[in-house]
Amino acid sequence: MPPPTIESEYDVLIVDDDPLQAAFLDQALRLEGYVTRHLVDGSHALDEARRAKPRLVVVDIVMPGIDGLRVCQALVPDVSARGGAVVVASGKPRAVEEPRALKAGAVAYLQKPFSVPEVLAVLQPLLGKPDGGRRLLSSSSVRVQIWGSRSAGESGSAFGTRSCSISVGLRTGELYLLDAGTGLQACAAALMSHPIETATLLLTHYHPGHVEGLFGLPLVRKPKFVLRVAGPADIGVDLRGFLAKAFESGQGPGVAVQAWTLDEGRYELSDNVVLHTLYANHPTTTLAFALTVAGKKIVYCPDSELTKASEVDLSNTFERLRSFALGADLLIHDAHSAPADLPRFRGQGHSSWEEALRLALEAGVRHLSLFHLAASYSDAKASALETAARQKASQERPSLRCDLARDGAMIDL
Structure with a gap:
């Protein structure tokens, strides 16, 4: 999948109520030169994605009050229409959750706890090089x-x-x-x-x-x-x-x-x-x-x-x-x-x-x-x-x- 060419306010929207894992992902991406924003409430993810047009959205499955896979399904039509992508993350068993994430429209899956090598291997091809x-x-x-x-x-x-x-x-x-x-x-x-x-x-x-x-x-x-x-x-x-x-x-x-x-x-x-x-x-x-x-x-x-x-x-x-x-x-x-x-x-x-x-x-x-x-x-x-x-x-x-x-x-x- 080629890197998106949309005009974005920032590169990656992270939708996750886990502050430690979100901070880890945020820091790993920022050190590579990407611009990120962290959103705790998944119910606001669609509005934020439409407003800021991020190149990539990473959404966790387990969040208070809402299923992350439903958030993914809601995001995919709007984000993909602009050339962007949605990635799902979870600490639940990969063998079970990865197929469900892909069925919901995600282009990739990240296993928690995050590791820098996997994060970069999965996300950098989707994002391309950061804009200096x-x-x-x-x-x-x-x-x-x-x-x-x-x-x-x-x-x-x-x-x-x-x-x-x-x-x-x-x-x-x-x-x-x-x-x-x-x-x-x-x-x-x-x-x-x-x-x-x-x-x-x-x-x-x-x-x-x-x-x-x-x-x-x-x-x-x-x-x-x-x-x-x-x-x-x-x-x-x-x-x-x-x-x-x-x-x-x-x-x-x-x-x-x-x-x-x-x-x-x-x-x-x-x-x-x-x-x-x-x-x-x-x-x-x-x-x-x-x-x-x-x-x-x-x-x-x-x-x-x-x-x-x-x-x-x-x-x-x-x-x-x-x-x-x-x-x-x-x-x-x-x-x-x-x-x-x-x-x-x-x-x-x-x-x-x-x-x-x-x-x-x-x-x-x-x-x-x-x-x-x-x-x-x-x-x-x-x-x-x-x-x-x-x-x-x-x-x-x-x-x-x-x-x-x-x-x-x-x-x-």
């Missing part, structure tokens, strides 16, 4: 993409080995880049073939893992491109001089680089975007960012040492950051070390997932992305830390989404 252009800007109000999420490592990792860089794209075409670690190079590669002509880069501080992606940056050779760069006012760094050195290989024809410094305060970056900045507890002058974008609040604090709940917060750091992050739709916060390893990182300006989760809970955050994990941790260790954080979040507030940041992950708000 849509990875930056989408028809959703705001798209956050993580291009680099931890310290740069020497070996491969499923969680990533690029240093810090994030993009925030708006439906209006505006693009904001947060930090310039090696992840920025991957972002820049996507931008080179994208029609966007302007981007704003916000630097939290000037440590190597947050600026090393500026050197040899191809964006400054993209004709007529405008790069606006802002970073903290630091007595040890001349921002304009630093950028001149980073871009000394030369700017392309008509390329403009505009630079200015930030203090703690409020900045109107455009009619659609307001930036608030707060000094973070990290060596050298370091900022945390709160972007209010199209009614959504995104807080980015990649390097931040928070006190534990059992400690006296003499500097009032936790309370200041709690107020800063209050009600955020997305909090991306430092979770550099495992809780057991935190004592040896004290004074270096980092936290563990426990402090980040406490902040998210007390600030009423909707989604917590644990960021900047130490490169020394294996994937097995990283997975164990993510599982522990998710379990604790589920116990404290089931509605709080919690995950470990991964290179390539996308979050639509």
